[in-house]
């Protein structure tokens with residue numbers, strides 16, 4: 386009897402598609418219509434508390450996980466063209482890391498108008514020997530550190546520093562903490578990194594600040610998804626990575642958003658945009674719930 390050989394594409398992929406994929410997506414996503422709806426909602430969005438004109442979203446995670454690329458991706462998705470405004474560094478090339486607390490505004494179309502949310506980009510524990518102190522990150526959450534402050538890895542900011550804000554109000558605080566992880570190295574993340582991320586999360590929680598997780602590089606974690614990004618919610622591998630994220634960080638899966646960042650593309654892609662805008666839309670909603678809850682609250686939780 387002739388020997389049966391599996392199709393070549395199965396040999397390349399570690400599992401046959403039937404075993405690597407669920408029949409139905411476990412998180413529904415309207416790939417064809419969601420993007421336009423989300424853009425429309427975001428374009429008309431205004432914070433639901435007049436004390437806060439602009440939400441501050443903090444992107445926090447290890448070097449190389451794709452934080453700067455998220456800012457580029459969000460910009461690209463809302464502008465409809467690939468933008469490279471934030472230098473993204475190749476870790477292997479050993480280029481410089483973000484030691485500054487830098488905030489990026491997001492321009493609306495070509496008008497001199499901005500979305501009512503900004504992204505603050507900082508690196509994590511291994512950004513340099515000693516890394517950024519947890520204390521400093523907590524001070525950012527509380528609104529004590531002004532933009533463009535350069536972190537000192539051996540000493541937390543002093544109250545005398547010109548970048549120190551002694552009396553922050555709700556508008557100076559972070560309104561959503563976004564932990565960023567890369568799908569292709571969650572299991573290899575060192576315990577000290579996870580420990581610091583958990584400490585930062587606990588502090589955010591005590592302050593009432595909402596949080597989300599963006600899981601980048603889904604293309605690098607699953608060959609099926611690399612070939613077709615729409616399989617992100619049918620891929621068993623990606624679900625497994627999200628569950629690993631949930632277990633290691635302690636964040637429920639429903640707050641984890643998988644994305645593929647713009648990193649080598651020359652034109653925008655509707656599927657990539659849909660995942661990026663879905664993450665952004667949810668983050669903005671969480672921030673809005675937070676500022677609405679704090680409305681008229683004289684004393685912020687400390």
Ligand SMILES: Nc1nc2c(ncn2[C@@H]2O[C@H](COP(=O)(O)OP(=O)(O)O)[C@@H](O)[C@H]2O)c(=O)[nH]1
Pocket residue numbers: 446447448449450451452453454455472473474475476601602603604605644645646647648649
């Ligand atoms: N394949 C792939 N590469 C990515 C993705 N996001 C970021 N990268 C690459 O990962 C490297 C580090 O990204 P960067 O944004 O500088 O990370 P940061 O240090 O956290 O700001 C860069 O070479 C990016 O091009 C992604 O979703 N997929």
Ligand SMILES: [Mg+2]
Pocket residue numbers: 452453454472473474483506
């Ligand atoms: Mg960066």
